[in-house]
Amino acid sequence: MKSATEILQRAGIVTTRQRVVLLDRLLRRTDHPDAERLLAEARDGMPSISVDTVYRTLNLFAEAGVIQRMAVPTRRARFDGCTDPHDHFLCSDCETIQDVPRPPERSAAIPAPVSACGIVSDVQTVYVGVCRRCAAQKR
Amino acid sequence: MKSATEILQRAGIVTTRQRVVLLDRLLRRTDHPDAERLLAEARDGMPSISVDTVYRTLNLFAEAGVIQRMAVPTRRARFDGCTDPHDHFLCSDCETIQDVPRPPERSAAIPAPVSACGIVSDVQTVYVGVCRRCAAQKR
DNA sequence: ACCCTGAATCAGATTTATTCCGAAAGAGGT
């Protein structure tokens, strides 16, 4: 796996300590955190990092395609450090998000009616439901 | 097409003037509005309807499956009155959302790794990109 | 039709998520 610094340089993004820390933390997580959680994460090891920097940086990364701003019906924005094509399962109860593989037949081409709308730069599929843990707890 | 009142009754939701107006407006639109726009819409014809009622009602409807809270990476929540399976194209520039058909092979079964996560109640796919109009304007 | 009761709505205050602003600090080039 490539290092955070390497990824930023390759994307033509100026590397600052804050940016490297944030990207590094996000790459190490598989739970698709929100800005608040990333701020908390980053603050151990860099206590002075500000809220604004987190939001600004996440926007910058998402814009540059280094990370993904997720398409999910949650209040807070969620982010994914993995940009390889895959899908997500969102628990509507506890709001945890799990990765699921994308069936190969779907990874193929973009359907014609979609291309007719414009230039597609990102495709996201989310399965919304109740996860096993929440289902078990409910009874 | 069924009337708003009819849909609500069938879903076991008590019908109030506000609920009928909101659902009716949403069903008549194809632009996947946010709460603010629906409030404005509802207010001509019912000037006294409150912000709170709009949010509360949309949550109720979404919970009941009467409408869909959309999975999109936008600041404001967006809603869809059409619950037949279909996908969406979101312009990251102007944030308009267009309906696109869902390829039949995908309407079929839920992949096994997804079912393993929990009980799926909703599947959403969004294609994010730049729409024709925005692309044209850019040069 | 009228009354009753629990549920729904209203207006305004409050919370939560994100962005803006101006001053201070940092990155990369010379």
Added chain:
DNA sequence: ACCTCTTTCGGAATAAATCTGATTCAGGGT
């Protein structure tokens, strides 16, 4: 090391959604 432009910080501001407590309404019973 110095300069210039960019980035960050901290706090204030904005925007989106929810809560609160008093009032109104829907629908069932008489």
